[in-house]
Amino acid sequence: MSTRLSYLPALLALLTLPAVAANPPEADYLLASQLQPVQAAVIKHNPYTPGSPWLEVGVRSQSLVFYDALGVARAHYAISTAKNGVGELANSYQTPRGWHRVCERIGDGVTPGTIIYRRQVTPWMYSAQLHQEYPDKDWILTRILWLCGMEPGKNQGGAVDSYDRAIYIHGAGEHVAFGTPTSRGCVRMRNEDIVELFALTGNGLDVLINENL
Template identity: 50%
Template sequence: MQLDRIHISLSDQQLVGYAEGQVVCRYAVSTALNGAGEAEGSGCTPRGRHRIRARIGEGQPCGAVFIGRRPTGEVWSPELAATFPQRDWILSRILWLCGEEPGFNRGGDVDSQRRYIYIHGTGDDQPMGRPLSHGCVRMRNTEMVELFARTPVGCIVQIDA
């Protein structure tokens, strides 16, 4: 069943997917270590109403590594992570967010899309349920693949503190 709305709670570190008003999926996530905020360069997760602008990674293996929204050909492993400890791992799939509220999360220095805010997979060594990202919404890779399959371009994403 395709989702028509996603709600992300920063306080609960949880993503809930809805279809026709019913909860159809629920996942623990990891949002920004710096908390909630919309400003470019803040390292914060933006709040408010968004939509899915683009779906990236269809057909890639679970754990596929992305840099600049392009697959590198690598698949994440603990060994790869140890080789590149400085990387902010964007894995498996990307749901790129676009703000829907001009002046709050769209346009100027608060534009979620231009800040490259995604929902994406992350390394298996990263905990969920705790804010640790650089602004994006991180998920377990297998759960990210599941969510991606259910989420169309244009799906509404509400992010609340």
């Protein structure tokens, strides 16, 4: 028998071996997740009241972040601040800057989309049709976090008092282009987002409106 033919039985044995099965999709996913680095939590401690939870409203980024007492970012939302930019003067329709505090909470438990008029919960509901009929109406919906300025002369007292100006974080209609400044001074949020934020927070919460973020 030639040398070449002597390898034939071994070659046939290799060809008849069963194929090695590929990893199942879930195994590949687990392997990939083990190889990827874990994303570090965003931590930003409250510089106004150390050790307390707080909100940071970013005017440039049109975002709102909720930080817990340890400074860990727990929730991030797209928002809409004032179309006229930032400023503290009454009747400017601008969003005030600096440190505030949640002084009053309105709308606990009401159905999302409920219209709140002059800080009173009404029996009326927002709808796209209603907005078409009154396109210039500044709809305040679902929940209100009413802000008090904490910096005398800047956003507290006189003609720059945020509380007297009725500056809120509040729910808004589906017509709002979130991520873009559109409001008349308040901080607008999606209805489902303000419901979640309302449940996460309480009275006395520190709020920084940061024009540089």
